[in-house]
Each structure stands twice: as structure tokens, then as C-alpha cells.
Amino acid sequence: MQRLGGVVILMQQSINKKVLDNISYLVGSAETIEGMSKVAAKEPFDESVVDFLSNVSKRLMRSSEAQVYPDIITLGFWMRKTSIIKLRDRFSCDDSNLHLGRGIVLHIAPSNVPVNYAYSLVSGLLTGNANIVRIPSKDFPQVEIINRAIKETLEEFVEMKAYICLVRYDRDQKVNDFLSAIADVRIIWGGDATIEEIRKSPLSSRAGEVTFADRYSLAVIDSDKYIEIENKAKVAEDFYNDTYLTDQNACTSPRIVVWTGSCITKAKDLFWIHLHEVVLKKYTFQPIQGINKITSAYLMAVHADKVKIKQNGDNLIVRVQITEIIDDLMDMKDNSGYFFEYDCHEILELYNLCNDKKCQTIGYIGDKDMFIPLIKSGIKGIDRIVPVGQTMDFDLIWDGYNLSERLTRTISIL
Amino acid sequence: MEFEEIIDISPYSLEKEDKKKILTKRLVELTIYHKEHCDEYKRILESIGYNSCIVTSYKELPFLPVRLFKELSLKSVPQEKIVKTMTSSGTSGQAVSKIFLDKKTSSNQQKAMVKIVSDFTGSSRMPMIIIDCPSVVKDRAMFSARGAGILGFSIFGTRKMYALDDDMRLDVEGLKEFLNKFQGQKILLFGFTFMIWQHFYKELRQLKKEGITFDLSNGILIHGGGWKKLVNESVSPKEFHNCLKDMCGLDKIHDYYGMVEQTGCIYMQCECGHLHASIFSDVITRRPTDFSECDFGERGIIQVVSTIPESYPGHSLITEDEGIILGEDDCPCGRKGKYFKIIGRLKNAEIRGCSDTYAAKYK
Numbered sequence: 001m002q003r004l005g006g007v008v009i010l011m012q013q014s015i016n017k018k019v020l021d022n023i024s025y026l027v028g029s030a031e032t033i034e035g036m037s038k039v040a041a042k043e044p045f046d047e048s049v050v051d052f053l054s055n056v057s058k059r060l061m062r063s064s065e066a067q068v069y070p071d072i073i074t075l076g077f078w079m080r081k082t083s084i085i086k087l088r089d090r091f092s093c094d095d096s097n098l099h100l101g102r103g104i105v106l107h108i109a110p111s112n113v114p115v116n117y118a119y120s121l122v123s124g125l126l127t128g129n130a131n132i133v134r135i136p137s138k139d140f141p142q143v144e145i146i147n148r149a150i151k152e153t154l155e156e157f158v159e160m161k162a163y164i165c166l167v168r169y170d171r172d173q174k175v176n177d178f179l180s181a182i183a184d185v186r187i188i189w190g191g192d193a194t195i196e197e198i199r200k201s202p203l204s205s206r207a208g209e210v211t212f213a214d215r216y217s218l219a220v221i222d223s224d225k226y227i228e229i230e231n232k233a234k235v236a237e238d239f240y241n242d243t244y245l246t247d248q249n250a251c252t253s254p255r256i257v258v259w260t261g262s263c264i265t266k267a268k269d270l271f272w273i274h275l276h277e278v279v280l281k282k283y284t285f286q287p288i289q290g291i292n293k294i295t296s297a298y299l300m301a302v303h304a305d306k307v308k309i310k311q312n313g314d315n316l317i318v319r320v321q322i323t324e325i326i327d328d329l330m331d332m333k334d335n336s337g338y339f340f341e342y343d344c345h346e347i348l349e350l351y352n353l354c355n356d357k358k359c360q361t362i363g364y365i366g367d368k369d370m371f372i373p374l375i376k377s378g379i380k381g382i383d384r385i386v387p388v389g390q391t392m393d394f395d396l397i398w399d400g401y402n403l404s405e406r407l408t409r410t411i412s413i414l
Numbered sequence: 415m416e417f418e419e420i421i422d423i424s425p426y427s428l429e430k431e432d433k434k435k436i437l438t439k440r441l442v443e444l445t446i447y448h449k450e451h452c453d454e455y456k457r458i459l460e461s462i463g464y465n466s467c468i469v470t471s472y473k474e475l476p477f478l479p480v481r482l483f484k485e486l487s488l489k490s491v492p493q494e495k496i497v498k499t500m501t502s503s504g505t506s507g508q509a510v511s512k513i514f515l516d517k518k519t520s521s522n523q524q525k526a527m528v529k530i531v532s533d534f535t536g537s538s539r540m541p542m543i544i545i546d547c548p549s550v551v552k553d554r555a556m557f558s559a560r561g562a563g564i565l566g567f568s569i570f571g572t573r574k575m576y577a578l579d580d581d582m583r584l585d586v587e588g589l590k591e592f593l594n595k596f597q598g599q600k601i602l603l604f605g606f607t608f609m610i611w612q613h614f615y616k617e618l619r620q621l622k623k624e625g626i627t628f629d630l631s632n633g634i635l636i637h638g639g640g641w642k643k644l645v646n647e648s649v650s651p652k653e654f655h656n657c658l659k660d661m662c663g664l665d666k667i668h669d670y671y672g673m674v675e676q677t678g679c680i681y682m683q684c685e686c687g688h689l690h691a692s693i694f695s696d697v698i699t700r701r702p703t704d705f706s707e708c709d710f711g712e713r714g715i716i717q718v719v720s721t722i723p724e725s726y727p728g729h730s731l732i733t734e735d736e737g738i739i740l741g742e743d744d745c746p747c748g749r750k751g752k753y754f755k756i757i758g759r760l761k762n763a764e765i766r767g768c769s770d771t772y773a774a775k776y777k
Contacts, residue, residue, distance in 0.1 A: 112766055247765045287702035287715065288760040291734060295479040301461035302454045302486060309461045314704035335765055 019178045026135065026147050027154070028165030033132060037182060039162045041101035042128035044408055045088040049125050052157045054081035059149040069142050071115045078394065079122060087126065091396055091404040098411040101128025102208070103184035105407060108198055109133060110189040113246065114140035119394045120187055121164070126396070127407035130163045132179055137168060176201035183207055185407055210406050212251065212399050215360035216330050218353065219254035219388060220344075222366025223267035235365065236274035238389025242363055244283050245392070249335040251399070252361045252384075252391040256329070256340035257319075258350060260366065264343050272319065276312045279337065283316065289336045290315030296334035303332060310341075325353050347374050355379040360399060363388040415440045417522050420721055425529045425692035426749035430742055433693055433751065434471060440721045441472040441729055448727035451490035455727040473698055473707060477717050477730040480675050483511040491516045491725045502559050502674045513674055516725040523678030523722055526694045527566050533692075533749070534668055534682050535570060535634055541596040542571025543589070543633075545605030545614045547578045559674040560606060563638060566677065567604045577605075577614065584617040586626070593628060600632055606639035607669070610658075611649060618661045631663030638670040638680070642758065651687075671756050675728050676720040681754075686746050688753035695720040697754055699739050700732065710739045713757060734760045 020030040042049060060066050060076035067073070077083065093099060105124040109117030117135045124131040135143055147166060154161050169175045180186055180201035188195050191214045203209060219239070229235055243253045259268060294309075297320050301307040308321040321341045322329070329340065330353075344350065347370055353359060354374060359381025362371060365388050375382060383400030386393070396403045420436060428436070446466055448455045455478075464476055482488065489496065495516040502511035515523070544564055551561040568574060575592045579585055593601075605614065618628065635658070644654065651669065658664045671689050672680035679695035691697050698707055699714030708714035716735045723729045736757040745753045 247763075249765050285703055286761070286763045287736070288734065288763050290702050290705065291479050291481070291715070291732060291760070292763065294732075295481045295485075297461070298458045298478065298482055299485055301457045307457070307461045308463070316703065336763065 016178060019174050022172050022175050023167045023169045026143075026166040026168060027150055028161065028167075032162065032165040033179075033182075035162060036104050036130045036132070036165070039104075039130045041103055041130075041409075044099050044101070044127050044404060045084070045092060046128060048157070048159060049128070050081065050084050050088070052153060052160050053079045053084060053122060053125065055153045055156065056149050057081075059152060060146065063145060063149065065141075066145050069114075069145070072142050072145060075115050075118055075146070078119075084126070087396060093410075097413060099128075099408045100411065101130075102407055102409055103129060104182055105129040105131050105185045105187060106179050106183035107131060107133040108186070108188045108190065108194065109135050111136045111138060113250070114142035115146065116189055117143070117166075118146050120189065121166070123396060123403045124187075124407060125163060127404055129185070129407055130165075132165045132167060132183070134179075135166050135168060137170075171197070173200060180207075185210065188212065208406060210401050210403070213358070215251035215358050215399065216333065217252050217254050217361035217363065217391060218256045218258060218350075218359070219363040220258045220260065220350075220366070220371075221267065221271070221364070221388070222370070223259055223261035223264045225261070225366040226267045226271060227263055229365070232270060232274045233277070235271070235388065236278045238387075239271075239275055239363075240278045240282065241389060242391040244279055244337060247336045248338065250392065252363075253335070254339070254361075254363050254391070255333045256342060256353070258342050258344045260344050260347070260370070268341070272310075272312060272317060276317055279316045283337070285316060286336075293318040293334055293336065293338045296320075296332065296338055300332045300340075325349065327352060329353065330356070330358065347371065348377060350374060351377060351379065354381045356381045360384060361386060361391050363391045415443055417721055417724075420694060421522070421525050421529065423693055425526075425533055425694065426690060426751055428693050428750055430751075433696070436693065437696060437719065437721065438470070438472045441475055441719055442466055442469055444721070444723070444729040445475055447724070448490050448729070452488055452727045454486055454488055455490070472696070472719055472730075475719070475730050477719075477732040478727065480511065480673070480731050480733050483513060483675055483726075483728070484509040487512055487514070488728070489514040489726050495725070500559070500562050500674050500677060511675055513677070513728065514726050519723055519725040522724075524566065524569065526678040526692070526722055527680060528569060530680060530682060530692050530694070531567070531570060531636070534636075534684075535602060536600075539570055539572045540600050540602050541592070542568065542574045542602040542604065543577050543592065544568070544571075544574060545577045545603060545610050547580045547582060548576045549580045560639075562674060562677055563606070563672075564604065567602075567636065570602055578609075582609075582613050584613065584621075586621065589628065593630075598632065600634065601630070603630070603633050603635040603664070605635075605637055607637045607641060607654070608639060608643040610635075610637055611644055611647075611654065615657060615661060622661065628662045631665065633662075633664050634666040634668070635664055636668045636670060636682075638672060640756075640758075645758070673718070673733065675731055676718055676723065678722050679718070679720040684745060684747040684749060684753070688740055688745050688747070689755060690745065690747075690749050691752045691754070693751065694722060697737070697739065697752055699737055699754070702760075705732075708739065710741055713738050715760065716756070736760055 057076045057079035060072055107120040109120055117133050121131050121133050176198055180203050185208045186203055187210045188198050189212045195211050195213055246253060297309045297318055300320050304322060304326050306323045310319040316337055318338045319341050325342060357380050361384040362382060363386060368385055371385055449459050462476060496514045497517050498515040498520055500513040546564060551564055575588060577585060577589055655667050669683040670680045681689040681691055683689050696719050698717040700717055701708055701714055713736055716733045716737045719730045737754050739752055739754045742752045743750045
């Protein structure tokens, strides 16, 4: 019997070997994955990890290549020792329990955002785990620059090699099956269809999962507060970064701008004029986008009553003013500078919009306390309320999940 | 203004000022008409604050994106007046445009087409070879763009033959017989550009190796449907023409630009290789960023206007094609009106953001 078992194990190993051959390795190798189940989990914010990340950060911040990519610089800044220490102070649990990484985290990163995979990886490392990250299939220069920094740093921090494996592979259920089976936590970025696809591969019974599904977001601007702001160009830059920087297609990008307060008309005029200046300067407009946006706007005009379409003389910004937040509003959304606009007199008018589980972030200008009654009304959506300009800022609490908790085990010691 | 007032004017006879007057009058009236008869169209005009009183030229009229006809069923006549529904040739799974025609619009489409094509082929009908298979036109109530093109052009044929069978194989014997029968006569050939290349030219090339040749030097070929697939095969319009000429003596070859959303108003290619707008319609090129009108020679998105559509609000449309207006009223071929060329379809947008590209890519 024992011998037979040995044969089965051998067969299993050769199957695994074949599966691992379908993967291309950007950092690490098949051996890294094969060895991962034996790697010791670390305590969250372990010094070796903090030092490693701070070294990667330094390389990124120093790299002349990286300077042209604001997303790399933002990442580098977030990984600096001082900001990691701040995270540690916020997320270390001051209880009598011990905390450890859960083991192996499998990250399925979004394929069309260059640096998300790195945030996901860093979250996995900070929480003490070994990480397999499926990185974007598209050849982003950012990916190459970041990976190089990681590789170089790994030559100095050899001990960390066992914790990082960055891979690419085509749709391949066998690879998904294999990697999911060894994962203790699976993080899936990307839309509902990707989640559905990856979920065809079972996790082991103790494993957990974090899914970042299709979400939509909104901006709420108090017109009185906006009028008071002196530097309106800065607000426009911030809002641009929240939206156009990702073609207004990230889950965090506001699809609707909700106006409150007493000088909405004046505030709107100023806001969109300032935004228009930034978009004109920075955005790479693709010819089809104008057609796409007016198509969506006209469909909305047919679908809902009393719709008004506003443009600032060109196709860079298309605003669709609505007088009622209809239930299927977000089925009518578009991207690349397509905004619903709504004048709100009472915050609970947003109840239906925010009562949807798909509703994620409110970017706001004004007093954040105005949302308390909305949240306390028991809505099912809204996981983040952040100032305009910070909707994309990554944190260990993301999309309603506390990653520092999700990616660790708590060992209770009485 | 009725379409009947335009149809009797020779299609390439008007200078631009005269044409502008007619188009503006007719198209402003059509805009008002559709606003009154198509609720969806009315809502769209209201959403952009359209006011017909301040319009001085048809160029200022609103235009609908052609994609709207895929998403909505737009009509300006009651359902019981619809005699034909035309659909665009979308690949399976894709949404197709639905264009609703009543008797009048359908008949006006045909009248305009006769006027336009006769200007190139002469007014008499002639034996006709359709380079396609007969099954494309079977369902008469539901026309695909291909079927509509074939039926539209069929009115120029006295005796007709389909050169391909339903497996898209060339009917060699049938073709021989047909050409023998009408030896010495002018023959009209019609088909879609890619099909002609794939299933006609390539087959003739093969037959030539076996010593079988055809003489089509009396033929006049009209073809449309776009160049996308041939561009992929690196076949230029010039090469297309030269190859056909070498293979079977065919030298009178006219490409045309048209779409199911504005059937009838096709844009025929003249002897100088330019596509021409007739007085029944016009093309305007627009800058993508603000839809302002391009200068002649400047690449832009094609807007098409047509004086025909009464049963659906399709008299002013923005396409997803790019082109260049080359000039107006002064083409060496002698025809008045704008002449232009098509560059091709606009590229799909590449969009960032955390969406479903992983799954979508492999669907």
C-alpha cells in the first residue's frame, strides 16, 4: 500500500511540474512555488519585511526611469519606512494574542492597471505571508521597473526570496486549480466575470478569499464649501486624478457628481471650467470616446425623464444632468469623462444609490459628517468616504475589507 | 419640402450653394418631423436643448450616433406601416442595427439609388452577375445589409445570375453559359469587396492555372462593404483593380460607400477614384474632440445626412468611420458635390481601470 501511495504522490508531482511549466516567472521560479508551503509565516510588520520594502522604495524613488510614472512614485512613497511605520502603528493589535500571516496568499491582479499588483503584494508581505502574484498580462513599463527593483533588492535580502513569486499565465484552469489549492488566502482583483472564472478553482477548506468585485463610486460636493476654496485648480487636479487618470473606469472613480448646499449653479460652472482646463492639458483623448459618450448620453435621455446634456464646447467632459436618481442609473454609466450630475437637497435622497452593494466610495468636498445619517440609515453599500483627490489612495482597509485582519491568523493565548 | 422635389434634379448637377439651400430646407423639416413623430428622438433633442429656429445650415443640425440604432428601435411611423426592417451585418452575438422602412421611404431609397447608379452605368438595364450566394436574400422581411445591397442593385439587372453557390463556390459552368449568352453586351457585376476577392478573384486565378479564363472586359463592377479584411491581407484598392483587370479584363470598377442606416444614398467612386456625394445626401467630416467641421484635406469622423428617411430618424448620423473630404464641385470627372475618401473604422478605445479584461479576453 505504501508503495502505491508513493506512486500516486510521484504522479501528482509530475502533474504539478507540468502545470508549473505553463507559468512564466518574472520574479522567483517554479521552485519558489514548490517550496512555499514550507516557508515560515511571519508576524505582521516583521522587521525583515519592513527593511526589505523600504529598500525597494528607495530604489524606486531613486530610479530615473520611475520618475515619469506618478503611479510608481506614489507606490514608492507608500512603501517608505516612515509610512510603513505609520501603518504598523495603526494596524498592530495591542492585545495579548499573537498574530501571524496565514501562509500563502495568491493574488490575481487586475490586468489593465499597472501597479495594483504591487500594492497587493506589499499587503501580503506586511501581513507576514508568502505571495504568488499573477501580474498584468499587458506589458506595462511600470511592471518592469518595479519588478527590477524587487529583484535587485532580493539579491540583498536573500531570505525574502521564498516569500515572493511573480507570475504570468494565460487562462488556464489547471494553473488556477493548482495555485488555488495551495493558497491560504486568495485575493481576486478585477470584475465580477474574473471572480466567477477564478472561483471555478476550489480553495482548501481552511482558506479564505478576498474579492474586489465590480463597484461604482460617487462624488459629493458641498457647493458652499467649494466656493470658499481658494485653489480651485488644485481641486480640479485632485478630481482629475480620481477620474481621468484611470479613464474614470476604476471602481473608485466617481460616476456621478452630487451637489449640495446653496450655490450649486455657480459652483458647477467653476468646477467644470477648472476641470476642463486640466483635462485639456493632461488627458489623451481617443477619437471614439466622444462618440461613445454621446451615445451613452442619448440613451440616457431616452431612458429617463428630463435629462439635460451639458458639454464645455467639446467632447472631453460629458455631463448628464438628472432630476431623479433612478434605480438602474449605474447600468447607464460610461467612462472617460462621462458624469451624471444631480442636485441634492437632502442627503437621504442618495439612499437608493448607496444602498446597492456595488456602491463603494464617496469622494467628498465639505463636511464628512453629512454622510453619517446616510450610513446610519442602514445602507448596504459605501465602504469608503474620502476627500476628493484621495479615492485611489490605497490602504490596508480597502473596499470594506481590513486586509491586516483578513491575511493573518490570531492565536489566542489565555 | 417633399423628397419628390429633389428626386428629379440630376444627382451631381448642383453647385454647393444651391445644394446647401435644398439640403437645409429638407433636413430642418425632417428634424422637426421626426421630433414630432418619434418620442425617443424628441427626448434626445430636448436633452441637448435643440432649437430649430436658430439653424442656418444643415451642418448645424444634431446627429445621432449610428450605434443608437443597435440599442433602440427608432421609428417615426406606426408599426403597422412598416414594410421592411433592415439590419446591419453584425457578426454573431453582436447587436445589429434595426432600420424600419415604410413604403414611401423604401421606395424613395430605390429611386435615389437608381438616379445615382445610372449616372455611372448609363440608364439602360443590363444582364447582371451577382458575386454572392442566393441564400443571402431569402428572408424578404428581414434584410441584412448584404441582402439589401444585392436587392437594391438588382433593379439594374435584366437577367440575373448568382456566381456563387450557398457554399460560396464559384459556379464555373453557369458563368460560362451566362457570358456566352450575353456575349458582346455590357454586363453589370455586383458584390462585396472581400467576397469578390476571396471567392471570385482567387477562384479565377486558380482556374487560369488550369487554362480556364473568362473575358469580362465588357463588364462594369460595382462593389462595396469596406476594405478592412483586404487591408488585413495587404491588398490595396489599386492592387484590387489591377488584379481583376489582369485576370479577366475587368476595368470599369466602382467602389461605393454606404450604410444600411441610410440605404439609397450611396457614395459612388468615380473614374478618378473619388467617392461622390449626390444631391440626395452629404458627408461632413468632424474633429473627434469637439465635432467641429474639418477643413478639406483634414482627417475626421464621417457624418452623413440624407434627405430620404421619413419612417425613422436617420437623416443625420455620425458614423464610426474616418475619412477625408478631398474637394467640392471640382472633381476632374465633372460631377458636382463633395468628393472624399474613407480611411476606415475608428479604433476601439483602450480603457484603463479595474474591469474584466481577463475574462472578456477569452470569451
